[in-house]
Amino acid sequence: MPMELSFFIEVLVGGLLAGMMYSLVALGFVLIFKASGIFNFAQAAMVLFAAMFIAGMNQRYGVPFWLAIPITIVLMIGVAWIIERVVLRPLVNQEPIIMFMSTIGIFFALIGFAEIIWGSRSRSLDVGIPTDPIFVGDMLFQSYDLVAGAIAIVLVLMLALFAQRTRMGRVLRAVADDHQAAQAVGIRLNTVWVVVWSIAGFVAVVAGVVWGGNLGVQPVMVDVAFKALPVLLLGGLTSIHGAIIAGLIIGAGESLAEVYLGPIIGGGIDNWFAYVIAMAFMVYRPEGMFGEKIIERI
Template identity: 60%
Template sequence: MDFLYNFFISPFVQIADSPLFFVEVLTGGLLSGVMYSLVALGFVLIFKASGVFNFAQGAMVLFAALFFAGFIDKGVPWWGSLILTIGVMVLLAMTIERVVLRPLVNQPHIILFMATIGVTYFLDGFGQTVWGSSVRVLDIGLPQTPLEIGGVLVNKFDIIAAVVAGSLVAVLAVFFQKTRVGRALRAVADDHQAALSVGIPLKTIWAIVWTVAGLVGLVAGVMWGSKLGVQFSLAMVALKALPVLILGGFTSVPGAIIGGLIIGAGEKVAEVYWADAIGGGIEDWFAYMLALVFLLFRPQGLFGDKIIERV
């Protein structure tokens, strides 16, 4: 009986007793979800262009954060470090396209997926070789102090992250829907051979999309590095992006944001209000359980293309 009370009744009693605290928890969860969405955006970009889940996106986030923090440690101003890191990520994208992807054109998607696993371990090892494995504190002047809005405390850093992520979503949505390159990306994802037959340069398209994904990874790396410190566990953030993609849809840029908001808000509320019923650590597994439920009822996600099979 105690479990049933703590699970079904106690959370609503607590919310009724302190509605402002609930709004504060919910707001913090939504803003944290935006941080997950930043990582998920990189996955969506690669999947839209190749139809392949890019296992290396988490490593790209870490790779970008390592170089950005490393350049700052060498005395380079943050804006100079940003320019240098952008150059590194563009070079990385060109190298991946030339060395890894180009020889695998028209290969099954599982082959490309395995190739991204290889890229993951290379980036982890190369980054550790160049910059070492110690945790780096990344401070680019973003405020970490709370801001009170209508009696609700909100972290200023989370607000800035939300604005940055929202701007990225808007730009990428226009890029995919309104530009020739965006339409070519969707054509390449549907059929590599057909795209080549109508004159779409596959190697150029892949280089562009990996470059954009790398820049998104740079933004995510700077944000996560500023919040948690630049450390190799940042690559594990990619695992939390997977439930985000399942909820929002692997091919939807806005879905990455909506999925992130649902995951962020859900896990924060569950951690605060269901801890007595289930125990601690809900934040670690709640996202995956929610994703499992979505897989059972809507495997394509909220914004994914509905799968129609004709017999």
């Protein structure tokens, strides 16, 4: 295989694996938006919050890593229940901007609460995933990226199957189509909200562990998690498969652009490339590739 093609495949595969992680976080946004119409700005903070608790319990109190993860999952489900009961339930039927602003408050509250308990310094997180390079012919891959990508792929497929094949997934789609009609047939919106926020918390734990093991547990994780926003805009706020496809496009695109355009226009392309692509696409299709068109009658 020519060296140029081998290098291209290395860069492309690395970008696709990163894109699956973006898709994973984006699915947390999508599920909450489909169930409640709320754009959960706090999803990125939930990733950092979960990672800080796992690292803090492991390093300060010596809690084994295999035990810290289920404890944090239970914690995130508890956080989801508190958010639904204390913040969201009193705001039912309020304007969407009020609900959105409430998630911004949750964003800062989660980060602040975690920093009060664990401090704000960066922490390493050894998740037990090997970091040795792997050679496939002339191509070089990082074993950590391959394992992390595989974890993301499995969880993304599980969430997609959950939404499409399970009873709760059908309930979720019914709620997304019409809240009032769903309530009329006996669906309890509060229960659905707790479930989807709990799933978003579980997704945050997985993303926090994988990214924390790679980047370390530090505030920059929030910036990485925010890469899910252009994924949402590109794929559509209500589309699960759109989040998956858009994540792959964004991940591969920014990786290739950084390598091939970086020497021409300067470095740091991966910091803004995804947002530029999403904004450019929204000019022609504001609802995203697979989002539902919104028709307002006057």
